[in-house]
Amino acid sequence: MSWSDNFVIAIRGITANKLRSALTVLGLLIGVSAVIILVAVGNGSSLSVEQRINQLGSNTLTVINTGRFGRGPAVSGTQTQQATLTMTDVKNIENPNEAPDVKSVSPVASTTVTATYGSATYSTSVIGSTASYLNAEDYTLSSGSPITSQEVKSHTHVIDIGSEVVSNLFDPGQNPIGQTIQLNSANFEVIGVLAPKGTSGLTNEDSIAIAPYTAVQDELTGYSQSFSELIVQGKSSSTLNLAESEVEGILAATNDTTVANLPFNVINQATLLSTAKSTTSTLTVLLGAVAAISLLVGGIGVMNIMLVTVTERTREIGIRKAIGASKSAILIQFLFEAVLLSLFGGALGVAIGMIGTRFRIDGVHPVVAGYSIALAFGVAVVIGVFFGFYPANRAASLRPIDALRYD
Amino acid sequence: MTSTLAKTDTDISTRSSRPVIVLRNITKTYMMGSVAVDVLRGISMTIDHGDFVAIMGASGSGKSTTMHIIGCLDIPSRGYYWLDGIDVRTLTDTDLSMIRNRKIGFVFQSFNLIPRLSVLANVELPLTYRGVNKQERRERSTAALAATGMSHRLTHMPTELSGGEQQRVAVARAIVTNPSIILADEPTGNLASHQSAEVMNIFSQLNAEGRTIVLVTHEKDIAEYAKRIIRIQDGVVVEDIRSLPVNAMPPRLESNPSTTYHTVLSPGSYKTDTLNSGLGAYTPPSESIHRRPK
Ligand SMILES: Nc1ncnc2c1ncn2[C@@H]1O[C@H](COP(=O)(O)OP(=O)(O)OP(=O)(O)O)[C@@H](O)[C@H]1O
Numbered sequence: 074m075s076w077s078d079n080f081v082i083a084i085r086g087i088t089a090n091k092l093r094s095a096l097t098v099l100g101l102l103i104g105v106s107a108v109i110i111l112v113a114v115g116n117g118s119s120l121s122v123e124q125r126i127n128q129l130g131s132n133t134l135t136v137i138n139t140g141r142f143g144r145g146p147a148v149s150g151t152q153t154q155q156a157t158l159t160m161t162d163v164k165n166i167e168n169p170n171e172a173p174d175v176k177s178v179s180p181v182a183s184t185t186v187t188a189t190y191g192s193a194t195y196s197t198s199v200i201g202s203t204a205s206y207l208n209a210e211d212y213t214l215s216s217g218s219p220i221t222s223q224e225v226k227s228h229t230h231v232i233d234i235g236s237e238v239v240s241n242l243f244d245p246g247q248n249p250i251g252q253t254i255q256l257n258s259a260n261f262e263v264i265g266v267l268a269p270k271g272t273s274g275l276t277n278e279d280s281i282a283i284a285p286y287t288a289v290q291d292e293l294t295g296y297s298q299s300f301s302e303l304i305v306q307g308k309s310s311s312t313l314n315l316a317e318s319e320v321e322g323i324l325a326a327t328n329d330t331t332v333a334n335l336p337f338n339v340i341n342q343a344t345l346l347s348t349a350k351s352t353t354s355t356l357t358v359l360l361g362a363v364a365a366i367s368l369l370v371g372g373i374g375v376m377n378i379m380l381v382t383v384t385e386r387t388r389e390i391g392i393r394k395a396i397g398a399s400k401s402a403i404l405i406q407f408l409f410e411a412v413l414l415s416l417f418g419g420a421l422g423v424a425i426g427m428i429g430t431r432f433r434i435d436g437v438h439p440v441v442a443g444y445s446i447a448l449a450f451g452v453a454v455v456i457g458v459f460f461g462f463y464p465a466n467r468a469a470s471l472r473p474i475d476a477l478r479y480d
Numbered sequence: 481m482t483s484t485l486a487k488t489d490t491d492i493s494t495r496s497s498r499p500v501i502v503l504r505n506i507t508k509t510y511m512m513g514s515v516a517v518d519v520l521r522g523i524s525m526t527i528d529h530g531d532f533v534a535i536m537g538a539s540g541s542g543k544s545t546t547m548h549i550i551g552c553l554d555i556p557s558r559g560y561y562w563l564d565g566i567d568v569r570t571l572t573d574t575d576l577s578m579i580r581n582r583k584i585g586f587v588f589q590s591f592n593l594i595p596r597l598s599v600l601a602n603v604e605l606p607l608t609y610r611g612v613n614k615q616e617r618r619e620r621s622t623a624a625l626a627a628t629g630m631s632h633r634l635t636h637m638p639t640e641l642s643g644g645e646q647q648r649v650a651v652a653r654a655i656v657t658n659p660s661i662i663l664a665d666e667p668t669g670n671l672a673s674h675q676s677a678e679v680m681n682i683f684s685q686l687n688a689e690g691r692t693i694v695l696v697t698h699e700k701d702i703a704e705y706a707k708r709i710i711r712i713q714d715g716v717v718v719e720d721i722r723s724l725p726v727n728a729m730p731p732r733l734e735s736n737p738s739t740t741y742h743t744v745l746s747p748g749s750y751k752t753d754t755l756n757s758g759l760g761a762y763t764p765p766s767e768s769i770h771r772r773p774k
């Protein structure tokens with residue numbers, strides 16, 4: 074028998090049982106595309122979390138005032154004093170002898186204000202800080218100039234504003250640089266526009282304005298010398314943990330307490346990243362497991378269909394053997410059928426998986442993992458071939474009369 | 481009552497006859513749970529090359545079981561079966577497939593057409609397994625279907641046919657390979673009398689060409705087409721009556737039949753029908769066509 078005869082017989086076998094063939098293809102298709110899409114979603118979400126954390130700035134520690142000493146129960150009378158982050162802390166941490174791994178410290182005095190320009194108003198958060206803040210938080214300017222140390226020192230009312238603030242206050246095409254806007258009632262001159270960064274977690278990093286902390290404290294926040302947080306930039310990511318302990322040591326010393334009882338939270342970018350990474354890789358594994366189960370269920374569906382039709386097919390095999398088909402001719406036919414069906418189902422699954430991963434799924438851009446395609450396709454083909462072939466092999470080994478009598 | 485074939489041979493033919501089917505003390509026992517049911521209880525028969533045999537017997541007497549064993553579709557529980565001088569127990573599964581494909585044409589009592597293949601595809605299938613090319617396959621299948629009066633149903637599915645039509649397709653499938661042995665289990669059971677006559681005339685023609693025909697029938701007038709009638713009762717041969725010698729012309733061959741089935745396409749193509757290797761003393765039946773007085 075020629076290969077083309079075998080091929081024709083296999084194609085006839087496939088088209089003669091359209092429903093069975095379609096269901097087999099469907100089972101494999103769903104399994105394969107589910108694996109590809111779910112793994113891609115897991116992959117995509119972990120990549121986007123990583124990106125967001127990286128966007129927070131590079132090699133930075135964030136010192137946040139928790140407002141209260143210690144982590145144990147507060148004992149009344151002894152801990153009424155409010156802990157604050159002040160310029161003294163900034164100076165101490167900036168001291169290269171005490172904290173050799175710290176590159177810069179940027180104090181943050183922030184508040185939410187209503188910005189007004191002409192008749193346009195927009196609610197935005199204002200960060201009062203120093204010149205190093207932009208670099209520490211990875212902000213760049215799309216036009217204009219950043220706030221300078223000189224302007225910080227002289228309490229100058231200048232401001233760098235985010236792209237959303239620009240689009241909400243100014244007409245399209247209007248150059249905001251040199252214009253004066255009102256924050257609450259204080260006048261600030263716009264000297265720069267920040268390049269867009271997108272959203273990071275809950276905060277929209279483009280709906281922001283950065284001004285000298287001195288001017289912000291004078292006009293907007295009201296407390297003098299006190300900050301809500303400090304952004305500490307480390308010299309390198311490898312020494313960030315060293316910088317963290319140096320900062321904690323200094324703060325503990327100035328506040329007369331131990332590192333464990335520090336009234337501040339020191340958030341380490343690197344720790345955050347590794348925590349987030351392990352969380353998202355757990356997510357990927359979970360999604361992968363769900364996908365693997367769906368592939369398995371698809372495979373069981375295929376098996377079921379193959380076994381249900383085995384009675385009919387066993388009779389057919391009996392007839393074929395009775396009119397002179399050899400066992401090998403029958404095996405080739407069924408192998409061809411199984412291979413064709415599972416290749417088709419697998420390939421269709423890959424195609425649908427690739428199409429499916431082009432869409433945003435729940436805010437995540439899926440990122441296709443090459444291994445998931447190979448794995449899903451491979452498993453699908455193995456399942457299809459095995460369950461197509463195994464019952465046929467058993468039937469082909471029967472004597473024709475037993476196969477004809479089979480039920 | 482049981483006559484052995486050795487005796488028959490000497491009785492009827494002085495010409496050197498060649499046994500093609502030899503059964504000796506064939507038994508078949510089915511286990512029904514723990515109870516053994518003896519369906520065949522020592523069947524012996526010898527059928528010569530070119531014979532035309534009708535097997536008769538009551539329902540359940542074991543005719544189909546015997547035919548399945550002769551057709552290499554089933555194996556006996558005990559006993560010996562030589563096909564063309566070869567003990568079939570020594571043959572491999574592949575050998576048996578080859579024999580079923582090239583040497584034997586089998587018409588099942590229950591037709592056994594493949595339900596999801598068209599009439600034409602069903603008849604072509606044995607030729608496909610033999611490796612006959614597409615065009616020749618088509619020609620031979622159409623000819624076989626024409627001979628059984630089924631030309632008008634080539635593209636139908638078996639389920640779209642009446643019982644008689646399915647039976648004629650089954651006959652066409654059995655004769656399409658030009659087998660040297662045709663085994664037909666009640667091939668006219670579902671046919672009207674004129675259709676029966678046509679099918680029986682095909683068998684008579686094939687027998688006139690030297691092919692061996694064994695058929696099972698309940699009907700006396702169908703059995704009259706044969707040269708010899710074997711009766712089976714409760715799994716044993718109870719009667720074996722020969723009415724014509726093995727090398728005689730079949731008794732009811734129509735001299736000018738309305739349907740003529742020409743099996744010999746060309747001497748070359750016929751040669752491929754034989755199993756030259758591994759099966760010993762088999763020679764193409766075309767030889768005997770020339771020998772035969774016409
Ligand atoms: N697979 C089997 N298992 C058990 N018993 C069987 C089996 N096949 C056949 N038989 C029994 O063997 C006996 C002979 O069956 P067989 O088909 O050979 O009869 P038959 O002579 O062809 O009858 P009919 O004229 O009705 O076709 C029957 O009694 C049947 O019940």
Ligand SMILES: [Mg+2]
Pocket residue numbers: 543544545589665
């Ligand atoms: Mg029967």
